[in-house]
Structures are given as C-alpha cells and as structure tokens.
Amino acid sequence: MVTNTPIPQKGGSLFGSTTINWEDAYKGPNIMWRVPRNIRLNDNIVVREDEIAVFFRDGKVLAYFDRPDRYALTSLNAPIVGGLVKALSGVRQEAEVYYLQKRLFDGKFGSSEPYVFKDPDFGLVSLRVYGSYRWRLGAPDVFITQFVGTFGATSSADVESRLRDQMVILVYSSLGKMKDQGLRVTDLAGQLQTIEQAILGFAPQHFGPLGVEVQRSKASRSTCPTRYRRP
Amino acid sequence: MASAPPTSPADSSSESTSSSVCPTCHAKVPSGSRFCPNCGASLAAAAGGAATNPPADLRQRVDQDRGTLKRLELLIPGYHGYRQGEDIRAADSLLRRQVADRLRNARMAAENARTALTQANRFNDTMELAPLLADLMRIEPKIRSAEQGYSGIAAAIRVGPQQLDKLYEYDYGFAVAADQFAALIRALPIQVASGDYAQVAQTVAAARARLTELDSAFGARMRVVEGIQV
Structure with missing residues (x-):
C-alpha cells in the first residue's frame, strides 16, 4: 500500500x-x-x-x-x-x-550596497544590481553534506538565503572583469546576454563546492542614479 | 542514425581476451583492465575510451540478479510477461542513464571551456557556447527520462519483449554516439587554453550539428522500434 x-x-x-x-x-x-x-x-x-x-x-x-x-x-x-x-x-x-x-528552482538576488563603477564618460557611478537566477542540485553527495548535514536546510528558501549573497558577489566580480575589458555603464543593457554567460562562466567555482549548479542568471536590472540616465 | 541500426552489444563478445601492456610503465595488464595494477595509470584513454570498450549487456546482468520473488513471478501465467518486460526496461533505463551521463560529462567539458573563456577575458566568445549548452541541457534530461516502451491492453501497436529488446539495442547505439560526441567536446577546453578561438567556433558548430542529428534519431526511436516509421 x-x-x-x-x-x-x-x-x-x-x-x-x-x-x-x-x-x-x-x-x-x-x-x-x-x-x-x-x-x-x-x-x-x-x-x-x-x-x-x-x-x-x-x-x-x-x-x-x-x-x-x-x-x-x-x-x-x-x-x-x-x-x-x-x-x-x-x-x-x-x-x-x-x-x-532535482528540478530547477528560481531565486532572486539584489545588492544591498551599491557598487561603484568607474566609467570613462560618467566617472564614478553607483550601481545596484537586481536579478533572478535558476539553480538546481548539482552533486547530491556534496549538497547533502553542505546543506542538510550542516544547516538542516529543508526548503529552497533556506538554500537560497546562502546563495543570494554569493550571487551578488559573482555578478559584481563578473562586471568588474568585463569593465576592465572596456564595458561601459551605457553598454549594460545591450550586453545582458554576454554578462549572463560571464556570470555562468564564473559560477562553478562559487557554487560547485556547495553541490549547486546555476543554470540561468539574469541581471535584469541594474540601476544607477537618475542624473546618469539622461543624456 | 535513425535509419541505420546501431552497434549491437553482442559485437563486444568478439573482443580479444589476451593481456595488454600499460603505456606508462610497460607492465603486462589483464585485458579489460581500466587501471594498471602496477603503476595505477588509467588505461581507458589508451584503449580509446568506452567507445571501443562497450559496456556489457545489461539485460543479462538484470536477469542474473533476479531474486527469488522475481523468479517466482516468472512462473506465474500472466505475470511472466510483466516480469520479462520490466527487466528489459530496467536494463534499458540503466543504459540510457549512461548515455545521459556521457552527455552530462560533455556539458561539463563545454562549461569548463566557458569558464576558461571568461578567465581569458574572451566574454564575447562565450556566446558561441551558449546555444550548445542550451541544447545539451534540453537533450540530456530527454534521454534520461525517455519513455520505456509500453502498450496497454489490446493496443493498435503492441510493445512486447521483442520490441523492448530492439529498443535496448537501438539505445545501445546512442551510447557509442554519445561517446564520440563527448570526445569532440572534450577538445574544447584544450582549444581555448591554446588560444585557438577559430577552432573553438568550428568545434562548437560541428558539435551542434552532431547533437541535432542525435536528437532527431532519439526522437524517432519509438517509431523505429515499433516499426511504424514511414
């Protein structure tokens, strides 16, 4: 039965x-x-x-x-x-x-502190990044030790609370690397797909040790002070 | 690939049973060894990987491991066919999971290539890999969770033990194809490391074409096995 x-x-x-x-x-x-x-x-x-x-x-x-x-x-x-x-x-x-x-879960992330982006045209710009990401269980053996054994995590929210800050760091460090290669504040909207691929490229070293796989990441909004939005 | 019958697992029985030599320490190793008992070196690469060393027939393995209860079920009229079918399906499921695992390994190699590209600040080149990775993410679970072959009572097209055997043999062909595909993708991180980005784009294009072929052959698998492909 x-x-x-x-x-x-x-x-x-x-x-x-x-x-x-x-x-x-x-x-x-x-x-x-x-x-x-x-x-x-x-x-x-x-x-x-x-x-x-x-x-x-x-x-x-x-x-x-x-x-x-x-x-x-x-x-x-x-x-x-x-x-x-x-x-x-x-x-x-x-x-x-x-x-x-094993299914995919959708999580959200957002920066609590602004990120200072040095743009050649606008000088120092404070950026805030918000977005969503899609994650799932990558390695059950690692995951169960990291989350279940250590933190007793049961819900996706428990896991996401640990992933969220890591995601923000990952997005910022990816933007930093891209900025060094000439990315400008005004390119952000047009480069979302490349930014996503860069984030996913760096993701395994951040999330692999937790037994988690990030499969999608959309830094859907990056806000900067209003005065920089006008030409 | 849909029309060409895949390599049969029975082909593996014709392999030589003599011992071979370890390419690292030149010690004699028993045939079929995956590691050298003398120096511990992996022999899989030297043997050409699993593509030339196909797995055993999993159907026989499942049959051998039948417990008392399952053996009793085989004696009960009406239960016999169910047990027989279930065991072939179990073997097929084990086989398909290995195919999916090989595609997952290929995806991991492609992801490693993406990581290497980002670390080399080749951000625009990562876009080349994105569609390939998306295809792999779609096809891998498709193979892992594919239908196992079933028809209900008085079905128009019956799926019996004979068709299930054919399904297993058909799926076996994908194990070999997935191996060849994985070998192609494994070259990607090396090409990125050597800075041969034009070659990366070519490999990705070739891999995508092969994956599309594999996908369409897999999509036709039930039709081919049931003999209703027109």
Missing part, C-alpha cells in the same frame, strides 16, 4: 513495513524531505524522475537512489528481532531516508 501522510512512525502492515513516497502536496518549494520514520526491514520507497533518495543507516550513506523505481530497503528494525534486541540491549538501528528534488 502507498501511504498517505502522515507516514506512520512504525507499522503500516502486518509485517511492519510500508511503501513511502514524497507526496506532491508536501513537495512545493522544498528541496529536501526527511522521511519521518525509522526505516523498517522491507520498507519500500518510490523514487520518481525528479527525485533522488539518499539512504542513511547508522549515520552512513548506503545509497543514492537516482533512478526512478521502487526500492526495498533493509535494516535491523524487523518484526520480533528488532524489538527483542531493543528490549534486551536498548540498541536501535537508525535508518533514515532523505528525498531531494
């Missing part, structure tokens, strides 16, 4: 096992979901095309289930045996499953 939420803490069938999947209603903006149950022997998990499941037993990653299918898991939490061991010695095996979403 496929369980509807809430996932039972234990039981679910005569044998004590059940079938678990990540209900759509609970997916939404969540990048990660920890199955709220200590996995029992023969608990089945359903992994869909857009998901990866990570199976931890006694704190160790045993498997990344990246291929859509139904997987039967094993643990010492079996009928009779598991209860007997726990009653006699107090030992209980911790077996956990984390689901991760």
Whole structure:
C-alpha cells in the first residue's frame, strides 16, 4: 500500500513495513524531505524522475537512489528481532531516508550596497544590481553534506538565503572583469546576454563546492542614479 | 542514425581476451583492465575510451540478479510477461542513464571551456557556447527520462519483449554516439587554453550539428522500434 501522510512512525502492515513516497502536496518549494520514520526491514520507497533518495543507516550513506523505481530497503528494525534486541540491549538501528528534488528552482538576488563603477564618460557611478537566477542540485553527495548535514536546510528558501549573497558577489566580480575589458555603464543593457554567460562562466567555482549548479542568471536590472540616465 | 541500426552489444563478445601492456610503465595488464595494477595509470584513454570498450549487456546482468520473488513471478501465467518486460526496461533505463551521463560529462567539458573563456577575458566568445549548452541541457534530461516502451491492453501497436529488446539495442547505439560526441567536446577546453578561438567556433558548430542529428534519431526511436516509421 502507498501511504498517505502522515507516514506512520512504525507499522503500516502486518509485517511492519510500508511503501513511502514524497507526496506532491508536501513537495512545493522544498528541496529536501526527511522521511519521518525509522526505516523498517522491507520498507519500500518510490523514487520518481525528479527525485533522488539518499539512504542513511547508522549515520552512513548506503545509497543514492537516482533512478526512478521502487526500492526495498533493509535494516535491523524487523518484526520480533528488532524489538527483542531493543528490549534486551536498548540498541536501535537508525535508518533514515532523505528525498531531494532535482528540478530547477528560481531565486532572486539584489545588492544591498551599491557598487561603484568607474566609467570613462560618467566617472564614478553607483550601481545596484537586481536579478533572478535558476539553480538546481548539482552533486547530491556534496549538497547533502553542505546543506542538510550542516544547516538542516529543508526548503529552497533556506538554500537560497546562502546563495543570494554569493550571487551578488559573482555578478559584481563578473562586471568588474568585463569593465576592465572596456564595458561601459551605457553598454549594460545591450550586453545582458554576454554578462549572463560571464556570470555562468564564473559560477562553478562559487557554487560547485556547495553541490549547486546555476543554470540561468539574469541581471535584469541594474540601476544607477537618475542624473546618469539622461543624456 | 535513425535509419541505420546501431552497434549491437553482442559485437563486444568478439573482443580479444589476451593481456595488454600499460603505456606508462610497460607492465603486462589483464585485458579489460581500466587501471594498471602496477603503476595505477588509467588505461581507458589508451584503449580509446568506452567507445571501443562497450559496456556489457545489461539485460543479462538484470536477469542474473533476479531474486527469488522475481523468479517466482516468472512462473506465474500472466505475470511472466510483466516480469520479462520490466527487466528489459530496467536494463534499458540503466543504459540510457549512461548515455545521459556521457552527455552530462560533455556539458561539463563545454562549461569548463566557458569558464576558461571568461578567465581569458574572451566574454564575447562565450556566446558561441551558449546555444550548445542550451541544447545539451534540453537533450540530456530527454534521454534520461525517455519513455520505456509500453502498450496497454489490446493496443493498435503492441510493445512486447521483442520490441523492448530492439529498443535496448537501438539505445545501445546512442551510447557509442554519445561517446564520440563527448570526445569532440572534450577538445574544447584544450582549444581555448591554446588560444585557438577559430577552432573553438568550428568545434562548437560541428558539435551542434552532431547533437541535432542525435536528437532527431532519439526522437524517432519509438517509431523505429515499433516499426511504424514511414
């Protein structure tokens, strides 16, 4: 049987096992979901095309289930045996499953502090950059250590709060490099696509260590003081 | 490629089984080794990569690993065909994921080339790579999540174990094609590093043409396998 939420803490069938999947209603903006149950022997998990499941037993990653299918898991939490061991010695095996979403998420970024851009025509110009970016899980093994293990992040917003500042730094450093090659304030609007490619070119060194891949970045608005907008 | 039958996995059985020599330390290594047991050097490049060392027939592997429950299912009338079909689909899925992984590796090589271009302040040249990367981002998930071959009850065109076998063999051709494609893309970061930007543009154009070909052949895969391609 496929369980509807809430996932039972234990039981679910005569044998004590059940079938678990990540209900759509609970997916939404969540990048990660920890199955709220200590996995029992023969608990089945359903992994869909857009998901990866990570199976931890006694704190160790045993498997990344990246291929859509139904997987039967094993643990010492079996009928009779598991209860007997726990009653006699107090030992209980911790077996956990984390689901991760592989789909693309849309995030926004904006600079809180202006960036001083030295333009040959206008001199020092204060710029503020706003935009959006599209990211997704790049390396599940790195991601789960960086975000889930360290910060307990569950929602895309938790992850984006860490990515946002990094994005601003990335945009500024890309603009800085392009400025050194002759980019002017007046070129910004016409060069958006090149700026995007430059940002994406620099992105792996910023986001790779977090297990995140940035696939799109639109510095859609860069504002500068009104007096510079008029000819 | 849609009309030409892909290389069959059975071709791999004709490979020589004799031992070879490590190109780094010249020690004898057993045939099929990916690394030299003496010096640890990778032998994949020397062997020409996976293109000349095709993977085993995954269908046999899935069949061998059938557990008791699955073996019992094969004995039950009505369940037999389901089990058989599911196992070929599982093998095909494993195979297609490898094809998609090779395209992902190609995409990573193209992204490395883009990073190298930005670091070399060749910002306008990065625009050459953008359409190729967009194509790869579109095609890779398409292959990874492609339909596995299924027809319901009393379908006009049936998909049985025979068609699923054909589907596996057809998809096998993409493993070889994806390898060749990845080899082409792997040259990009080197071309950028050597400052040969004209060659970069040529490689990108050739890669895009090959990718379009691969995409259209993949799009026709179910029609070809079902024998309804006109």
